[in-house]
Amino acid sequence: MTGTTLSEPKRLLLIDDDPNLILLVKDYLEFRGYEVITADNGRSAMEILNKEIPDMIICDVMMPEMDGYSFVKQIRDDARTNWIPVLFLSAKGQSQDRVKGLSTGADVYMVKPFEPEELVAQVESSLKQASRLMQQQTRRSDSTPKIKVPFDVELTPTEMKVVQLVARGMSNREIAEMMNVSQRTIESHVSSMLAKTSLHNRTELARWAIESNKA
Incomplete structure (x- = not known):
């Protein structure tokens, strides 16, 4: 062969x-x-x-x-x-x-x-x-410890879309323009996801989305 x-x-x-x-x-x-x-x-x-x-x-x-x-x-x-x-x-x-x-x-x-x-x-x-x-x-992913979040985290369909865009490096303003909503609405979704996941910032949220195949 x-x-x-x-x-x-x-x-x-x-x-x-x-x-x-x-x-x-x-x-x-x-x-x-x-x-x-x-x-x-x-x-x-x-x-x-x-x-x-x-x-x-x-x-x-x-x-x-x-x-x-x-x-x-x-x-x-x-x-x-x-x-x-x-x-x-x-x-x-x-x-x-x-x-x-x-x-x-x-x-x-x-x-x-x-x-x-x-x-x-x-x-x-x-x-x-x-x-x-x-x-x-x-x-x-092999060299960096994976982000840890509660195992039972459930995101709404809108939150899923927002976190995918966050993982692509888009700002809250850019996401708001793409989804045709206010920037405050996006900030509210991000805050909700941070509370659900016990993460501290958008960077950690983006890493978690990528590592968990949500983005």
Whole structure:
């Protein structure tokens, strides 16, 4: 078995409403050793994500049913999927289009048409970066004592969303703007969670959320 690898192939979710592009990109990525799942819009992709989690997502921006922006916002708000690297494909190549795509939550923004080799290079780079981050988090968790909280802590759905955003490094003001509520309301939710968990500050709350897989 010399020269073969025993590791599982990386699984990619490819989302685009152009069947020809889907076919070409899927064939090219599979030829390079990746396993590729496909969907023709964001809504179909969400159904796939309810059943399985890919290692990376390649997503068109302009699609029917649910476009790329709405799709990425949803996966970034979900603790199960917010860590997945996302590469946007778009026919729009203006600076403001790139800024909007990246600020929405994409990690990479590529303009159509693109060279297949460049796509593969971006995929490999994103997967390596995600692997390094996961290794770094593992080393930190191994060397740093875990946050201890009462075992029976239960958060409300709103508190869950707030703590996920806290763990992403967002301020109370930024969270309030995203959730369309007052900053005082967010401060109240944070105070409630600190009381429930017996933690002392937002930093500890963020660490606990990450260590307990809530974010």
